[in-house]
Amino acid sequence: MTETAAPSEAFQPLGNEIRTRVLAALLEEGGPVTLAFSELAEASGADTTAGFAYHLRQLTDHYLRETDDGYTLTDAGIRIARAIESGVYTESVDRDPVGIDDPCPFCDDRALVATATDNTVTVRCQACEAAVLRLPFPPSGHRTHADEAFPGALDRLYRHRVSLMTDGSCPECGGESTARVEYADAEPETESAPENGRAQLRLGCTGCGYTLRCPVTLAVIDHPAVVSFYYGHGEDVRNRPIWNVGREWRETILSDDPWCVRVSAEIDDEQLELLVGRDATVVSVFER
Numbered sequence: 001m002t003e004t005a006a007p008s009e010a011f012q013p014l015g016n017e018i019r020t021r022v023l024a025a026l027l028e029e030g031g032p033v034t035l036a037f038s039e040l041a042e043a044s045g046a047d048t049t050a051g052f053a054y055h056l057r058q059l060t061d062h063y064l065r066e067t068d069d070g071y072t073l074t075d076a077g078i079r080i081a082r083a084i085e086s087g088v089y090t091e092s093v094d095r096d097p098v099g100i101d102d103p104c105p106f107c108d109d110r111a112l113v114a115t116a117t118d119n120t121v122t123v124r125c126q127a128c129e130a131a132v133l134r135l136p137f138p139p140s141g142h143r144t145h146a147d148e149a150f151p152g153a154l155d156r157l158y159r160h161r162v163s164l165m166t167d168g169s170c171p172e173c174g175g176e177s178t179a180r181v182e183y184a185d186a187e188p189e190t191e192s193a194p195e196n197g198r199a200q201l202r203l204g205c206t207g208c209g210y211t212l213r214c215p216v217t218l219a220v221i222d223h224p225a226v227v228s229f230y231y232g233h234g235e236d237v238r239n240r241p242i243w244n245v246g247r248e249w250r251e252t253i254l255s256d257d258p259w260c261v262r263v264s265a266e267i268d269d270e271q272l273e274l275l276v277g278r279d280a281t282v283v284s285v286f287e288r
């Protein structure tokens with residue numbers, strides 16, 4: 001069974017500070033709690049009991065549920081309370097450049113820095129000026145990770161997002177996500193040809209519209225064959241950051257009808273080769 005409310009109807013009750021304080025009070029550290037009418041009234045700072053009762057009525061049944069012990073958050077209430085707490089709709093974070101101790105994927109200099117403008121993180125190289133990546137990072141990510149830790153946190157977040165979406169689940173909404181290999185920066189696919197085109201992976205959610213684009217390599221880097229190949233050479237490939245998975249990686253479009261991209265890495269004269277199909281599945285693996 002599905003019940004649906006109009007977005008305008010669902011969001012209208014939130015335009016009031018007493019009500020947003022009620023939602024925040026019900027999401028104390030450690031998870032949602034149940035609070036009595038009087039406790040909630042105090043936490044919200046409402047002037048009169050009658051006025052507060054009116055505000056509470058605006059929040060039930062969509063965001064609050066009344067139980068024998070008091071009031072508790074619904075699933076929608078928990079989500080809104082978390083969004084309020086995380087600052088995702090209210091805070092804009094800028095961050096000064098922080099050095100990253102990995103070589104630049106373009107010039108090899110250890111000159112990468114991460115900065116943030118309006119919550120969005122840019123990783124760029126101060127030696128060759130290349131912009132390596134640009135990704136949104138929520139305010140709570142900035143608030144809870146110190147300067148030296150936030151680039152690593154961003155890396156983990158997106159590494160797992162790529163992995164989740166390639167596996168079919170959207171990290172934003174739990175919806176079905178699809179993976180498609182396509183030409184990078186080519187609008188109509190006919191513009192490029194296999195010999196000069198560059199492939200990228202487009203991950204998209206059919207539930208909420210969330211999309212993510214990344215090199216095909218990132219989608220196969222946690223494949224058992226890759227993990228084992230690197231482990232055999234004394235390295236944990238999962239430690240490679242998304243801004244530089246290593247200069248030993250190559251991507252070649254072998255065909256675009258049907259799609260087949262060869263993703264390969266060479267270490268100590270040994271080569272690992274994966275053939276990747278349109279939906280980012282690894283079709284074949286060769287080691288030589």
Ligand SMILES: [Zn+2]
Nearest residue numbers: 104107125128
């Ligand atoms: Zn560089």
Ligand SMILES: [Zn+2]
Nearest residue numbers: 170173205208
């Ligand atoms: Zn989604």
